[in-house]
Amino acid sequence: MKGLGRRSLGVGGWQATAAYLVITIAATWPLTAGLGRDVAWDLGDPVLNIWILAWDAEQLRAILTGDLSRIRSFFDANIFHPAPLTLAYSEHLIVQAVQVFPIYVISENPVLCYNLLFLSTFVLSGLGMFLLVRELTGNWLAAFVAGLVFAFAPYRVPQSSHLQVLSSQWMPFVFYGLRRYFDSGRLAPLGGAAAALIAQGLSSGYYLLYFPPFAAAYALWEIGRRRLWRSRAVWLHLAAAAALAAIVTAPFVLPYVSLRNGLDMARSRPEVARFSADVYSYATAFSEQRLWGDVLQTMPKPEGELFPGIVPVLLALMGSGLWTVAAAPIVAALVLRRVTLDLWLFTVSIANMNRPLVAVAAIYALLLWRLPRLRAGAAAFMKDRGFFAVALVAAVWLSLGVTPRSLGRPLEIFAPYALLFDYVPGFDGLRVPARLAMIATCMLAVLAGFGVARLAAPGQGRPARAVVAILCVAFLMESTQTPFTVNGTAPLRDLNTPDARLYRPARAPGVYREVARLPEGVVIAELPLGNPDYDLRAMYYSIAHWRPLLNGYSGFFPPHYGQLRAALTEVPRHPDVSLEVLRAGGATHVIVHEAAFLGDEGPATSAAFRTLGASEVFRDAGDVLFALPAPR
Secondary structure: OOOOOOOOOOOOHHHHHHHHHHHHHHHOOOHHHHOOOOOEOEOOHHHHHHHHHHHHHHHHHHHHOOOOHHHHOOOOOOOOOOOOOHHHHOOOOHHHHHHHHHHHHHHOOHHHHHHHHHHHHHHHHHHHHHHHHHHHHOOHHHHHHHHHHHHOOHHHOOOOOOHHHHOOOHHHHHHHHHHHHHHHOOHHHHHHHHHHHHHHHHHOHHHHHHOHHHHHHHHHHHHHHHOOOOOHHHHHHHHHHHHHHHHHHHHHHHHHHHHHHHOOOOOOHHHHHHOOOOHHHHHEOOOOOOOOOOOOEOOOOOOOOOOOOHHHHHHHHHHHHHHHHHHHHHHHHHHHOOEEEEOOOOEEEEOOOHHHHHHHHHHHHHHHHHOHHHHHHHHHHHHHHHHHHHHHHHHHHHHOOOOOEEOOEEOOOOOHHHHHHHHOOOHHHOOOHHHHHHHHHHHHHHHHHHHHHHHOOOOOHHHHHHHHHHHHHHHHHHHOOOOOOEOEOOOOOOOOOOOOOOOOHHHOOHHHHHHHOOOOOOOEEEEOOOOHHHHHHHHHHHHHOOOOEOOOOOOOOOOOHHHHHHHOOOHHHOHHHHHHHHHHOOOOEEEEEHHHOOOOHHHHHHHHHHHOOOEEEEEEOOEEEEEOOOOO
16 A cells, blocks of 8 residues: 555645635534624533633633642532532533633633634544545545545534534544554654544543544554554554553543542433434434435434435445445344345244344355455455444444444344443443444545545546536535524523523623622522523623532532422422522522513512522612521
8 A cells, every 4th residue: 555645736734724614614604703602503502511611711721820729629610519520520621622722811702712613623624534535545635525524424413512522523633643653653643643632532521432442443453454563663652652642631531530439420221222323313314404304304313313424425335345245234134123034935034133144244254265356355455444444334333322223123233332331431421322423424534535536536537526526515415504503592481581692701791790799709599590591501601700609500410409409499489498408508699580480480589588588789680689698
């Protein structure tokens, strides 16, 4: 394969980046028109992530100005008071915070920072894949299309509220750095690969566990294809890179380990199964996708809109050539679930797919042993691009979770994810195996690049490039949603729906500016409490004052939060109980958003606090700030 790694003339990294940026702006329009005020997609999980980014940035600013105590208290965020380590209830997003830290310090606008990060995930994904596939094929057009496939994969649209899932852009950079290291022997690319691996792991807890085995497998594949098994230097270099990644990552993992040991934060098998991919998830498109949304609704389920697009699959098949035939029995077994053969005199029914798959593997092994030309072709394929094909199958298989299903019914086939769930620490804390689809998308994009390299090989001329251009347009048509959703909300049933708008902290409602004037040591509770829409806004607007909150919303909840939510649901009916629970949580002040409640529940809640002896400190536009009475 010497020579394939040489860069070809044509589009370079900067030009590709500019093109991906233009396409990103068009694909997410009108987000760019309101970059500093609108929120990409909806006002659910993105608001949580905005608050996380702001918390991280404030801790970084304090640390850089000499307050080293913030290192120790970094994970003790201001929600769910008095619970410790509350940042570790969800993603910490430290890498994303570092990316936008200068912009945060200058603008003091966390919404702007979030949107820039959101857009950057598309552009950087495209650039990383462009560099990788250009290195693998030497063809800039193949590299550009591969970057397009990865950056704008259909899977990204339904994941638009999960910045941590979109932040998969470091994957191709890891492979690119490793490839450059093995081609050149220089340590700088290996250092880049280690840095990208660290960035990927610290961008998402899912990728921290899911991606490193694929990176390690790629390194072993490169060692095998180059016959470097006995190279002591290579093993030492790779071990040092892995150790560096582990050392840098460990401080951000330990708080999660501490919480895992102190609280029951493991996911149950039924919960994990609910958020695993179904085989037919890969034939299920996002419902609002303009081409396939109404057509491919084969198996709708949570986190199950995994349709990769027709164009990437066709290009990947072309890139894999005849060796895609080897996967046909596996695909058939997964799709059919059970095989029934009518042999006239009797019927044979095969319910367990493990046996026929083993039989097929044995047949392939026999053919490879007996047919030298087939064996030589298989060896050439595995040496050239075999890793990406095998990794694609592995990622899809793992995404099926602990109990693989096809059309909702159990699929009697070996479940490798179940072994990880049962025996590898950390996996029982992840509830969405379907997110392995992003790794599958990465591998699919590489194979699609090989397909374009074959389609538009030198000498094919302009017609081949015209076909590629048409395929690119078709892919964007089947992978994007226009206009892109911003500030999405859903109506509430038991409360008034809040405005579909966030204001930057400098323009926060007056009650939050009043809280910022209160002395240190106060603890705030906001009512209504327990509804995600209002808890998220309480968290977001706490950026204006950073006082501890009893409110919170995250991937996990502390044990006391259920009792707190129940006691504060109908304050006028049991005011004494509500006050007792507030005091137990350490609250000194309460904000009542009267306009959030239906009917006269809001004013009645305020009246109940007055009856309890609370003093009204501030009132503005239906927001009332009370100081709770001191215990007698």
